[in-house]
Amino acid sequence: MTGTRLDRWHGAYSRRATGMTASEIRALFAVASRPEVVSLAGGMPTLDALPLDEVGAIVRRCVEESAATALQYGSGQGDVLAQEQIADVMTTVGSDVDPDDVVVTTGSQHALDLLVRVMVDPGDVVVVESPSYVGALGVLRSYEAAVRHVATDEAGVVPDALTELVARERAAGRQVKALYVVPHHQNPSGVTTSAARRDELVDVCRRLGLLLVEDDPYALLGFDSEPLASLHSRDTDGVVYLGSFSKTFAPGLRVGWAVAPPALRAKLVLAAEASVLCPSAFSQRVVATYLRGSDWRAHVKVLRGLYRERRDALLGALARHLPDAHVTRPDGGFFTWVRLPDGLDTAAMLPRAVAARVAYVPGTAFHADGGGAAFARLSFCYPPPDRIVEGVRRLATVVAAEQELVATFGASPTGVPRVPAGDADRPATDTA
């Protein structure tokens, strides 16, 4: 697309720009917005439970009573009212932070962007879970990091595998900078890093000199239990904690945060100023006012019940319609991680799924190394239960047709039914 003769700037782009490729997530947003498609793809939270009258009154009050600060430029590190409320939220994961330790950001994605900017030179290794969050892979790629997946099991990253991987990379002369994890209800696997494993990971990272990046947007969305104590609470100097209000309040405001050791925090603030001058004072004021004046814990409790019901609908439908698929059973968050029967290639199958009016994210999106083709992320966060069930029903039809293809024509060497070259890489919007 960008290499045509029509582009006067072809050849002038930065090296890092060549690593930026069309995001499947972006394409899938477009698919998800069509009413006829059941999207099990997106990570959009439901807004059904949001008290709109209350939020409407809050935003109006923020204009009428606080315009001089809420509509003005603010500090690059964030507003003190937001910092205070965030410090309060951090107690829910056992972290005792001073409000001044908090850097408020334009969503937690931006916190990760700033962190990678100040920590990672091109070619530096960042270790991520296998699979890992697609948005993190995008940031890392955009700074030319060398991404390495480490083995995980049902308790999170396997410490010995981490030690071996880091030794191998260092023996090859590479700088290994950080381990990036989503420890609660991981995106995409749904796995929660256990308490014991958290202790082990903190120890291993300290020993190896790796910065531990704890991306924790789903901490409060456990269905049956309270959140575990954060990695951050176990080593405040060794862990950068990233938080978000996108899952528990509203993503449209773009408010997230980072908590980092002081010197690193100072660098994050400088990077934030270069990037956006300051986060939105208005969004921060709205979030702080909501947290201070509303019963947000009760709202989170409602969300938990809502998402639990949707998870149950998804798992029930999968058991009924796709009994041969291997499915994780998440105890919180938004996602299940599914291995389809016969190891069907989920990227190759996606265009046909979208034609059958159901969308998911193929497992390859969560791997920087081309892996994951047998897996799909199915999210249960956005459609209501009956739509989820209908989506799985449609998916099962597609899978059955795909299995028939494989039985008739055989699978390609990678387990992929033979399809025209290129199909597997095409974003869903281009093919539907």
Next chain:
Amino acid sequence: MTGTRLDRWHGAYSRRATGMTASEIRALFAVASRPEVVSLAGGMPTLDALPLDEVGAIVRRCVEESAATALQYGSGQGDVLAQEQIADVMTTVGSDVDPDDVVVTTGSQHALDLLVRVMVDPGDVVVVESPSYVGALGVLRSYEAAVRHVATDEAGVVPDALTELVARERAAGRQVKALYVVPHHQNPSGVTTSAARRDELVDVCRRLGLLLVEDDPYALLGFDSEPLASLHSRDTDGVVYLGSFSKTFAPGLRVGWAVAPPALRAKLVLAAEASVLCPSAFSQRVVATYLRGSDWRAHVKVLRGLYRERRDALLGALARHLPDAHVTRPDGGFFTWVRLPDGLDTAAMLPRAVAARVAYVPGTAFHADGGGAAFARLSFCYPPPDRIVEGVRRLATVVAAEQELVATFGASPTGVPRVPAGDADRPATDTA
């Protein structure tokens, strides 16, 4: 600060992080917020003229009527309603753009950040005006660009100087990627690039293969005339236009935009997704609703009158109290650029000015090469006229004392009165 033994991550930061230094702007925000200081430093717009009842009603309506989109994740490129309104605003500078050409960003600073990210490798040269916007220098530094200042006169960048500079840099083996300009009421000099000069610059940049970056937040804030036709309107394939609602509506919402040629625009969107996933859907909806339903042109007219009055107050006070200073006479925008008598060093003098309860930005902030010490940027955007006059009165007292020092002890070799080493680099907040 970050190099102490207490920082476990000292030595682990990226190379680009070492180029990020404490922003004088950030420090000055803190100074400006103290009521006893007259800040002629900040670039904060006045919010006095904002129709708060109307804006309050708009934000409430955006929640109550549009929550499903306004509080949700959106497209990485921005919301179509905002794109449409921005395309309409672009007609004021003679640019005919399709809404789909617009990338909505988290303020125009973020647009510049994304642009530098996709265009500039470490060591690549970006040419900027002399002096240039401090925030642009910060972004360029954070991507390890080699910044070169080109000579300017009362009509903008001098084309021959640009040609010579680029030839010199290329002869030295460096990639020269772009020319960055603020063509209306420049920050900090107040100079507007003339219509004839715009044609010349577009031609020279096309001939040299330089991307022209047109940062135009003050376009609508001319006191005596309508904006000139944009550089973008003269070469839509060769110019990236950056716009902002921070000066004409409200910076607290963080809404800006970029208009770029298609292939480059696609890269900006990918970079935006990696950086923040998407801009705030809520802020975009508020801005779009305001632009569509309110008489924003009338509001801008009110702002022009307000800023004209403040400029006149500043220029009048300078003529009265600092008759020996050389002062630019801006016909719009927020800033005057002042050369103090005797070439006093404005960075060295700043702590004493803040002690005398007046703040400005020293000229060195607007130079990547250490130049500008004899200059100061005085802004007239934020304090009301009587405060501006009082600020200049205080400044004159400080200048007089400084001149006496120079007369008694002599100036340092750089024209700077001898002060303890280090003082000149200290942000104002640390010294007051």
